[in-house]
Amino acid sequence: MSLRAVWIVSAKSDLPIYSRYFPSVEARSRSTLGNLFVKIPPEREFVKELLIEVGLREGGTFVESRDNCDKQVVYPAFHLKTEHGILWPVVIMECKGFILCALPHDDNNPKIIPPICQVSLSHMPSIALALEVLNGLAECILNSKNSSAEGNLPMTEVIQYVNVSLPFGRPISCDISVCGQLGSVVKGKAKVPTWNPMPHKGKSQVVLHIKEEVRSTQFNHLEMKDSVDVFGTVMCRAEVEGNAPEISLGLIQSAGGNGSGLVVNPGVCNVENLSQTSFRLRFYPSNSQPLCHYSLPLITDPPIFGAFSIKMNDNVATINLQLQLRNNVKNLFQQLEVQVPFPGFVIQSVRPNYSQGSVKIQSRNIVTWNVGSKFPSKTLTATINAAVKLNRIQKPCNNASLDTVTSVDTRSTTFSDNSSGNMNSAYALVLFKIADFTYSGTKIDPQSIVVSTAAKVRCSVSSEFVSKVYKLWNSEGEVPVPASIFAEDLKVLLKQS
The missing domain is CATH 2.60.40.1170 (Mu homology domain, subdomain B)
Structure with a gap:
């Protein structure tokens, strides 16, 4: 669910004090609704119809569907009649003399537009989402030091809140304290990582985990050789002071590892070969991706x-x-x-x-x-x-x-x-699983972990060894051998078919 547009309107002005449109959501709404799509009117017309709908301005003529005393109002959602059709739902909230408006687009049920008098807001989570965004916007206005007098809009705080909390019209956080940290400008040349734009506060720690898996097929037959594949993944979760901490560690493979099967994440800046089975990795941690993968083709004996x-x-x-x-x-x-x-x-x-x-x-x-x-x-x-x-x-x-x-x-x-x-x-x-063990002997020395932005870091290293696909074939049965066929025989078969 997303928002097509956000407005801040005053009853004393014919134009909105602030407006923000999201063209990507508008294009998605036009493609999904088809003939049911209603275009957003110009700002002057929108403000006029909105003030008439909420009763702050006279319409000039009596319209029964709008001015009838039996009209059912489903506050905070309104139907706004325009020359292109009816905009629904326009969610409205009042704050310190301003009218805060939002027009949501429901990605899950975009074509469900109920009649004006038959609305069940409990079946429309997009209204609740728009109301949460407006509530955060109201809190931003109320907590601003620049809005002590009624009618004074803290434009800087409003723009920052909308830019941070509504990227491309999709709300990610309506908490103004979180938005303030996300939108804060970092001093100096430090780069802010996309995976953790908020600086960590508290005890620094680095958690490393090695998950090693083994695939094996055993036939117990002279005509077929058993197969064993050992491969692993190193994960890193870092909660360290500073916006972009650089971490380096030593990776050791004592059995069957020569570095040929090591594949590192793009976040790894440098891989240094200390020896044939020892490496030093320097990287910027990412919580969403593994640090590196490795395979050990020289291991041929099953565990x-x-x-x-x-x-x-x-x-x-x-x-x-x-x-x-x-x-x-x-x-x-x-x-x-x-x-x-x-x-x-x-x-x-x-x-x-x-x-x-x-x-x-x-x-x-x-x-x-x-x-x-x-x-x-x-x-x-x-x-x-x-x-x-x-x-x-x-x-x-x-x-x-x-x-x-x-x-x-x-x-x-x-x-x-x-x-x-x-x-x-x-x-x-x-099926098996062993904790604190790797079959290849791959390990990380906690003493080798160095963090650039923190002197004291709590480091923990864990590992596990699990079976992926571990099959024992029936030795009394037929050995599954792939059939080989010559090119000429294949052509004859294709012609016959």
Whole structure:
């Protein structure tokens, strides 16, 4: 929601004392309303019709729709009749002898223009928004030192309030104290960042967070090599005195990092290579974007090795799963669970045998094994064997109703290799999260953080290691290998099709 225009009118003048139009909102209103669009009249005509509507000036002739004593008034919103049509809603507020006016445009429901006597203001939030803007404008007039005498308008404060609080006609803040800080002129050569134009007051602190993620697909098959991708993001949130603080820090990657996978934000001014795995970043912080991204292509060993197999016998699936934690991984998990989905089936029962944790059925077709918070310290291994009894979802016929679609065939069924009961493409999904740990050893030394505008800064560094897409493929099934085709064979196939 936006405002098409704002006016300040006096009953003693034929022209507004102050007016501000927003052409971008006016163009948007013209395109969305179409034939319902009513053009804003010239200022002299607008003031005349406004003063007549509020009863501060005589209309000269009796107009029943305007001067009838049975007319319903929905203050503070008025219908203003012009030669081009009816402007609605013109929101009005009185302050110290002035009439403050605003004409909103509702971006959500732009074509809802109710009749004059059938208005429900509760269904028009644009009126409340315009009233809030006028309330801030009235507060700006009342609190100004230049408006001690009635009829004296503090033009400087009004212009500053409208410029800051209504950029392009869209209100962002109607608090005059906030607008005063946003519109204050910064002394010296310091530049004001767009992400934080208000100078910070209070204790200075810099919060850094490293989020490292791993993608892995493991086949446990000689014909297919496992894949591991480790990548991370460094976030920085700075609340430091000064308008544009410059921060520098040291980033260390102890495993598989050579700087080739480091991508920095445009706000980073300089990247200095201290060594093959150590860098120093100098930047202006931005709360809306990450500081940098990195990837570690030299890491090829997964943090958790898994061996998963599943076989189908009639309507019973037999699961065998083993997880092995690597020695260099922190053995303390905030989350550690394995999900085995059975799309196209409904799980009737599960008979599990597991070394630790608990097993439950989720969403009727997913077996979830909650491994726990730690692996056994001696073996770092956890296993589960389970027999899952399944019922295949009955496929609906063409004439089947919606009730038939969700029905389940509870009879025992034998699945062939080419049916939906084929477990060749089955997999187990591993979900885990470790706090205060990175698999690559990427870290930030809090002692290396230097802030240009503050001597004492509280610095905190945290990290987490999470699984992104971590799949264990069925080792008893077919290995998913991408098909390769020669160009000549492809041309023949295209001609045949």
